[in-house]
Amino acid sequence: MKKPGTLLKSQRERIVRTAARLFAQRGYHAVGMTELQDAVHLGRGALYHHIRSKEDLLFDIAREYISDLADDASAAQQQADARERVRLLGRHLVQKIASHQAELTVCFREVQSLTDARHAEVMALHARYEHAWREAFELGAAQGHFRPYDAIVLKGVLGMYFYSYLWMRPDRAMSPDDISLRFNDMALRMLARDPT
């Protein structure tokens, strides 16, 4: 049996996921709180018991997936071989994009709609996550596997992965694991010490 706290948490999660889906489909500004009430089958009072405002929802949507990714990236630092660390970071990123495509869509589109302090917090999480990739690239250079660290290579590799929120279709024949195998191979080509 679930504890009441767990139930409340999953209720809030359900609201956040539904809001992400609606915002991704129709735009943050186009979706009203009444529409969200209908979609989650809650009255106004019950909905506002869980969230305070539409901007609160946007903040949770923009923060959660990147916060998870930054935590995964910290865990990946246990991996001592830089090439394996890149593969692990890449696999987690593709999996997160596949499972949270609506959240990424909303964040990429609407992050500037957050208040300054919240915008700064979300951007700091992104910077923390990007730094974990940078450390893997620098480690690989020190280990003799990768070329010397280059910020443009970092941006190129991250762009390849992140851009997939725009085209990935989880219902297609290709699984997120298949996509990450191909992307990881390309990332390692981009990073390889000797030019082809």
Next chain:
Amino acid sequence: MKKPGTLLKSQRERIVRTAARLFAQRGYHAVGMTELQDAVHLGRGALYHHIRSKEDLLFDIAREYISDLADDASAAQQQADARERVRLLGRHLVQKIASHQAELTVCFREVQSLTDARHAEVMALHARYEHAWREAFELGAAQGHFRPYDAIVLKGVLGMYFYSYLWMRPDRAMSPDDISLRFNDMALRMLARDPT
């Protein structure tokens, strides 16, 4: 001396560019027509002489840069060597992102705010542009330079380039040509026949 038609065209271009900058900075929904009037120093009547609605502006912003890119890509098909064709496509793309960063920002964020027919037209231009890259990749495979065509590689390469609209800073020490040299090198690594 400019002909009146030229003057009208440049007036409209000035309005579209200013609108792109405002929409990119503050969000399409947040910017009102009165604010745009002030920014372009035109009265309501003069502004509406050039554009019919805010959505008209969004359509022009989203369509112009990708339409130019699709035209450049058709011209690049004169280039018989697939590697040179990729370098040319890459250089034009980075140059366009640098010169039209506000337009790309607005298009990536707001394309779903267009009416269905206009949305379809903008997406068809993107598909036409993507197809020119695909043809270069297929040509390179036929010429023995590239690995067999793979849609995931195409998406990865385009993601690397397009994602730069989020981080490129034209005022920094690195020029668009420097960035495209690095990106083109990475694209050719991703495409190379023999794995590294």
